[in-house]
Amino acid sequence: MTHEVRHIVFDIGKVLVHYDPxxxxxxxxxxxxxxxxxxxxxxxxxxxxxxxxxxxxxxxxxxxxxxxxxxxxxxxxxxxxxxxxVPYAYDDSVALLKVLVEKGHDITMLTNFAPDTFAECRARYPFLESSRGITVSGEVGLVKPDREIFEHHVATFGLEPAATLFIDDTAVNVEGAKLAGWQAVRFTDAETLRRDLAERGIAV
Structure with missing residues (x-):
């Protein structure tokens, strides 16, 4: 049985902000x-x-x-x-994020990022300040998909893993979250994410 989702965790690169080297x-x-x-x-x-x-x-x-x-x-x-x-944000994904925040959902972010480049990204995209907080891999010395970073995020923000939904564009990270006891969906586009959320009783 799927637990009620009480916490939503967003990846950033290729979910909210475009990244292409x-x-x-x-x-x-x-x-x-x-x-x-x-x-x-x-x-x-x-x-x-x-x-x-x-x-x-x-x-x-x-x-x-x-x-x-x-x-x-x-x-x-x-x-x-x-x-x-990182030339632009995905406006439709950002719009979903903002609606979720406005509706009072518990939103945090978990991203693989070097500390200095994330500082640049954060300064360029103010919506990254809209969540309750962010775990940045390079700041904590842990990376997705390793279980330890998911456990660190849970401990930092007081989440219940089974009631946490993770959104990431990379299959191995989605699987890593599931192995850590989270619910997780792979991001492909905002409309699919909207449907994934609706299936879990979250309307946006």
Whole structure:
């Protein structure tokens, strides 16, 4: 039996704010094949994940440059051009968030983000201040989908896992939340999320 949802937790990247590292790199590395190689092998998701865990950018750049010294300039371009990777918010998702807050639902956020880039994102998108609070992976040294970050979020905000609904765009993070005893749905678009919420008795 599904528990009543009393807490709603939003991911941020690709749920509320667009994120795409290829945006600046279409300019930095115009060649499609090389750009794809660079973002999969040099400044890869796994490499960036360690910044989400809290690794400083200087250390991250040094590690990547040690592997690919010929790519030093392009490696440094990742952080230097990061602001271009989060160009806009998803207005329809943000509208749902705001309605949920206005209706008095308990809203928090849980995101994989480096501390410094999240500070930039937070300053650019004021709606990120609308929830009761945010767990930022790089600030706590834990990352999704590991169980520990879900448990940390529960302890920080006094949530009941079985009564908590997590919204994330990444399947492995959705599964991580479920393994931690949460309810969870994978975000694809705002209209689908609206239906997912309605199925749990939450009208927006």
């Amino acid at each position: 290829t945006i600046p790199f279409k300019r930095v590395i115009p060649d499609d094949e090389k750009r794809a190689w660079f973002l999969s092998e040099v400044c890869s998701h796994a490499w960036n994940h360690e910044q989400d865990r809290g690794r400083p950018w200087a250390e991250a750049e040094a590690e990547a440059i040690a592997r690919h010294p010929e790519e030093a300039e392009n490696i440094r371009a990742f952080r230097a051009n990061w602001h271009e990777m």
